[in-house]
Amino acid sequence: MTMLDGKVAIVTGGGSGIGQATAILLARHGAAVVIADIDEGNACRAAATIEGAGGQALALRVDMRDEEQVAAMVADTMARFGGIDLLDNTVSYNAPEQTGSDGEIHEMDIAIWNRALEINLRGPMLAAKYCIPEMLSRGGGAIVNISSTAGILSLGTVPAYAASKAAVHSLSQSIATAYGKRGIRCNTVAPGFIDTPTTRKMGDQFFQMTLDNNVLPYLGQPDDIAQAALFLLSDAARYVTGQLLAVDGGQTIHLPVVADMWRMTAGQPLVEIA
Structure with missing residues (x-):
């Protein structure tokens, strides 16, 4: 028996990157997984991977901004699997075309x-709105919302992204407070810079700067975030709710001058990217 046997999970943004890694890991631990993604092809490929390994999966094309589509996602999940126990909101919109910048506020396109x-905020809220009643009907459940270290400390270049991700944790706290007595836990995972095909578009220079400022000598992989989500969604975290877990290689634990101090004593770059 694995830790999620008999559980039904929805992973929004589950077709690629962190979401895909999370969906596959939850399935590996026994959950039936619904993969909701605006890219239907990616969702189907992730579902095929799960089914090929003997798991249960359902791929759905969902625009998480659309309340009717989110409601239909939950209805389709109920029709296929009969209930909902777990929700992982990985769905995310980053800077336009992964340029690393939203634009400065005084000239930002609204x-x-x-x-x-x-x-980043309406999507997880809508998913929670429609999943929570089904969780309550089963006696409780668990939710993980994926935020970002950009929502903890300012990066400066992505004010829209950062503000939305900071608000995600407030949403988690509100859900945790409102539904804890009824058996629903809700937590936030804040990834640091994770090595994915999408983030690779930001270039080696940005990767190197990030690595120089990490405490650990390597960048995170999607499975690092998936493992944190698995823990928080499982009964191993039964006494953890309303918390924010930064999975960031130590990016947010030190003063900004630390990387410069390392360079002064050890030369640069600190570690070469792979």
């Missing part, structure tokens, strides 16, 4: 601001 809040 559409970028709106899109960031619609996807």
Whole structure:
């Protein structure tokens, strides 16, 4: 028996990157997994990987900004698996075309601001809105919302993304407080810079700067975030709720001058990227 046997999980943004790694890991530990993604092809490929390994999966194309589509996602999940126990909100909108910048606030296209809040905050809220009643009908459940270290400390170049991700943890705390007595836990995972095909588009220079400022001598992989989500969604974390877990290689634990001090004593770059 594995830790999630008999559980049904929805992973939003589950078609690629961190979401895909999370969906596959939850399935490996016994959960039936619904993979919701705006890219239907990616969702189907992730589901096929799970089914090929003997697991149960359902791929759904869902635009998480659309309340009707989110409601249909939950209805389809109920029709296929009969219940919902776990929700992982990995769905995310980053800077336009992964340039690493939303634009400065005084010249930002308001559409970028709106899109960031619609996807990064409205999406998880809608997923919770429709999943929570089904969790309550089963006596409780667990939710993990994926935030970002950009929502903890300012990166400066992504104000829309950062504001939406900071708000995600407030949403988690509100859910944890409102539904804890009814058996629902909710926590936030804040990834640091994770090595994915999407983030690779930001270039080796950005990777190197990130690595120089990490305490650990390597960058995170999608499975590092998936493992944190697995823990928080499982009964191993039964006494953990309303918390924010930064999975960031030590990025947020030190003063900004530390990387410069390392360079003074050890030369640069500190570690070469792979």
